[in-house]
Amino acid sequence: MKTSKPIVFLFGPTASGKTELAIELSKKFPVELISVDSVMVYKDCDIGSAKPNKAILEEHPHHMINVVNLSSVFTVADFCSESHELIKEIHSKDKLPIFVGGSMMYFKSLYEGMHQLPERDKNYRNELEILKINNEPNYLYKLLKDIDPAYAKKINKNDDVRIIRALEVFKKTGEPLSKILLKEPKDNLLKKCHVFQFGILEERDKLHKRIENRLKEIFRMGLVEEAKSLLKKYDIAEDHPIRRSVNYKQAFSYIAGEYELEIAFEKALFATRQLSKRQITWLRSWEDFKMIKLNDTKEIETDFKKIISLL
Known part of the structure; x- marks a missing residue:
């Protein structure tokens, strides 16, 4: 991997339209999309993760979606390891890797490198x-x-x-x-690639409306039925990350009889808004990224033309 090769990070809060923007860019430029989402990596977790549907994924493939099933845990270390291999592979085709998603810890760990830590026991x-x-x-x-x-x-x-x-x-x-953690992290991406970073930030009220509308659609599409199917298909460990993830956590609690469906929706809505708030806080503390809005496609396309020229 040559140090001059570019890659792109496209991040932002949940429901901000990152995937839609990435797909539009993939129609116009020689790129491959890499999902940065700690839930979409799991097979069968489709509705609750707002995963792009099968038709979209067939037309616009994403790496790092449907990687493992719920019998195992996909870690940040797994993500970083696979990401480095994908970057090499995509660059070898003279294409631009675009990392798109909202799992900020994944972005941070890939960007800064990771410490060598043992696997789960x-x-x-x-x-x-x-x-x-x-x-x-x-x-x-x-x-x-x-x-x-x-x-x-x-x-x-x-x-x-x-x-x-x-x-x-x-x-x-x-x-x-x-x-x-005091030691130097390994596989710092900055030492290998030129990283161009873009962050989507929308007005709070607009984002909250998008979150609520999307959550209504998630429940309408069958979140609870999907959660029941997951519990039936897999013996999900109590400490598995999926049990703490937004939407699935509330659906599992509803299935267990902890509260009514309306309360599950309200709890999921609150949790999603809190997640969005944490993502925005992280975004504002992050350095060296260009802030964009969803309707700002012309500007980002101009930037992409320059980035592509570095391949």
Whole structure:
């Protein structure tokens, strides 16, 4: 991979129209699209992830969609590893890789590089879950404070996802996670490619309306039926990321009888708006990207002509 080769990041909050814009660009330029979405990677998770339908994907293929099923977990490390291979492959065809999506941690990890961390250890995670159940509240956090006080200080004592991961890393490596994170990350994309970044930012009211309209369509298309089908088809682990993802989390809770369908919709709407808020906060803290609006296609097409000339 030559350092002069360009790639594009196209990111923005949920329901901002990223996929539609990327598809329009793919009609006019020699590009290949790479989805940056932590839910669309899973097969059968179609409606709840607002995945482009089969007809669209056949006409405008996206890499990193329908990669694995729910029997396994697709990690940020998996995404970065596959992304580097895809970049090489797409550049070899003299095409431009466009990474498009809203999973900001995926973008950040690919851009800055990742630390070498061990894979998930299901057996050890089960041991930790048992310890959590059989001991006082925040027991796992107290364990983490003993072995890695620096990392424990940075996270919430109720953040079980990060607590368990930090304990797991220490168990597998013998090193505190805080110490590992001080090391230089590997596979920094900036050292390999020229990264052009575009971020979609729309007015809050306009975005919230798009979010609500899309969610109504997601429920109308059969989110609950899809969630029931997933539970029937797969033995989904309690700590699987899909159980925490927006829309599926609320659908699973409705199926479990925790609340009525109307409440599930309201909770999903609130969660989506909160997700959008976090994505926008991340976007505003990010450096070196060009802010665009959906109706600003002429300007981005002018930029793309210049970028394509670097292939």
